[in-house]
Amino acid sequence: MSQLFFPEYDSFDAALPLVIFGAGGLGREVAVLIHQINEAATAPLWELRGFYDDVAPAAATVAGLPYLGTAADLNAAREPLHVAVAVGSSAGRAAVVSRLTSPKLFFPTLLHPGVAHEPYQNLQLAEGCIVQQGCILTTDIQLGRFVLLNLGCTLGHDAALADFCSLMPHANVGGAARLETGVYLGTNATVIQGVRVGAGTIVGAGAVAVRDLPAGITAVGVPARAIL
Incomplete structure (x- = not known):
């Protein structure tokens, strides 16, 4: 790390x-x-x-x-x-x-200096990560290389984001969710607890992923579904 x-x-x-x-x-x-x-x-x-x-x-x-x-x-x-x-x-x-x-x-x-990052939180951030103002990371969280957390994102316990994931402002990742390499969450998108999102998938602005999503798709809506 x-x-x-x-x-x-x-x-x-x-x-x-x-x-x-x-x-x-x-x-x-x-x-x-x-x-x-x-x-x-x-x-x-x-x-x-x-x-x-x-x-x-x-x-x-x-x-x-x-x-x-x-x-x-x-x-x-x-x-x-x-x-x-x-x-x-x-x-x-x-x-x-x-x-x-x-x-x-x-x-x-x-x-950002205003983001809580005490040792007891067990936050593991790899090289090249950028975490902007207003983000909340709770505990036992892993970010891979070059992960971007834009303004006001939240990550729950045991969340894991692989290399090159991108979260736009106010995106939310629930506890124990898994985002594979290169996942992109649009503004206000949400991945609920325990859901896995496949590599390279885009979750559109405001969409809510309530079940696992495969790799390489674009998903929109509530609940998030793949679009052609």
Whole structure:
């Protein structure tokens, strides 16, 4: 599992260089998260240097920071860099990570300082996870690599989310639910207790999964059903 960078636990002699891959709206939201982590720490943990994206933004700057280039440019970095991958799509985020191959790149787990994360909760978060403001994780929860929890998501006891899962704002995962690799939950989607969702499945905004869903489908409605 990755080291977690929690302001009250960690201090560094100097802020670590960090860039964001993804120059869209989510990237700007992750920049806010970085500022919030720094503000909660006794000294800034991160030196936020700018944005990378394979599609150049319309302006030379994003949220007041420079656009620095593509994945190829990031792979060519001459110094160690920490990278936050701010791509909302599960498949898109996995594709970006597969292209970032330089041994000089590191992927910290970033968790909003207001999210409870005491040792007795037994939260296991792998590298590259991003957990935004307002999320609630209760106890004995596992997040795989590069899991995204957007604003206000809730995860119940013993929930397990595999690599590259994406939860949009206010998505809810019940106790002992299992989300396999690359599952995407839309805004306000819910997976109730004990339900398993197969790899790559999309649960649409507001949908409620009340029984297991197979891999590779899109499910909508209450209860959630596959659409053609």
